[in-house]
Amino acid sequence: MTGRRPCALGAVALAAGWLLAACDGPSGSGQEITLYNGQHVQTTDALVSAFDKATGITVNVRSDDEDTLADQVVAEGAHSPADVIYTENSPALEYLQSRGLLAAVDPSTLAATPGRFNSPQGEWVGVSARVSVLIYNPSLIAVSQLPTSVLQLADPRYQGELAIAPGETDFQPIVTSVAHAYGTAAALTWLEGLKTNAGSHVYPDNETIADEVNRGEVAFGVVNQYYWYRLAAEIGADNVHSEIAYLAPRDPGYVLDVSGAGVLRSSAHPAAAQRFLAFLVSKQGQEIIARSISYEYPIASGVSTVQPETPFDALQPNSITIPELGDGSQAISLLQQAGLL
Incomplete structure (x- = not known):
């Protein structure tokens, strides 16, 4: 663990000060921080606006893919203008942590999120979560014909029916989970099967998969x-021609992805960033x-989603942990070897 955490009394004082600011109005007028945002704008914009209103602290947002931002932080080193990085998935944060670029998060902040969703070293905090599913078009494939395990995605019977977005950072945790469960050799063979089955349906992002499946251009995707x-x-309910399905409970392809945020060790405004x-x-x-x-699941402060989706407590993902998902490097290597990156 890097850096020093405040003592218990200091943590209580920090928490009390924040709550007082939230209740009594902005106390940080004139302060600014820079946020490197790898999250979707749907998630970030409302949070930044509310934080500014509550604290008077202006957040200057620079958005890009989380991997791009993580690499930028590494390249900038101690001279990075970023104070906070906010990502869709944990591997980017684990990568920065491994390079010694994140500061310890205040204990009171970490305590708001269940420990299994935070950095084990206490250098970033989990904010929200999503889970991998199959999106399918019932006019092209019946739910009973869908794979129930991630390995079945490589079954030749799905050739031409599968859509994937291997360049998406959301896909990396699935690859890592498969390698963790079955070994790297089996994971590579599996990826080669996915590449064959997807054929021309290898897309740049998940939005494209969702749109193509919904329009009937491909049967299903991950x-x-x-x-x-x-x-x-x-697009409205009348224009929805697709549905979602889950893999079997605890299957290695049924992965819970945690979105989180960390303070850069080089931050010029660490108190505001915290x-x-x-x-x-x-x-x-x-x-x-x-x-x-955003339709993400809140995971902190006892809050539950109000959106009409499967309750968070009803999900049955694989038990792979944050440390086991790692920094994404294994997944990237396997995807490159399979010719998918």
Whole structure:
């Protein structure tokens, strides 16, 4: 663990100060922090706006793919203008942590999120979660014909019917989970089978998969659940021609992805940056996520989603842990060897 955490009395004082600011109005007028945002704008914009209103601290947002931002932080080193990085998935944060670029998160902030969703070293905090699913078009494939295990995605009977987005960072945890469960050799063979089955249906992102399946261009694909819910919200129920299904409980392809945030060790505004992390996992921040069109699951401060999706407690993902998902490097290597990157 890097850096020093405040003593218990200091943590209580910090928490009390934040709560007082939230109740009595902004106390950080004139302060600014820079956020490197690898999250979807649907998730980030409302959180940043509410934080600014509650604290008076302006958040300057730079958005890009989380891998791009993580590499940028590494390249910038101690001179990075970023104060906070906010990502869709844990591997990017684990990568920065392994390079010694993240600061310890305030204990009171970490305590708001169940420990299994945080950095084991305490250097980033879990904010929300999503889960991998199959999106399918019932006019092209019946639910009874869908694979129930991730390995079945490589079955030749699905040739030409499968859509994947291997360049998406959302896909990396699935690859890592397969390698963890079955070994790297089996994972590579599996990826080669996916490449064959997908054929021309290898897409740049999950939004494209959701759209193509919904339009009947391909039978089914692998996405995180929120892409389907967002699609339905955007195009209206009458235009939804697809559904989602889950793999068998605990299957290695049934992966829970945690989105999180960390403070850069090089931050010029560490106190304000820590306040932003505390806000993300506060009741107010989590309720914004619970009600937003991001369709992510809030995971902190006891808040549950109000959106009409499978309750978080009813999900049955694989038990792979944050440390076992690692920094994504194994998945990237396997995807490259399979010719999917």
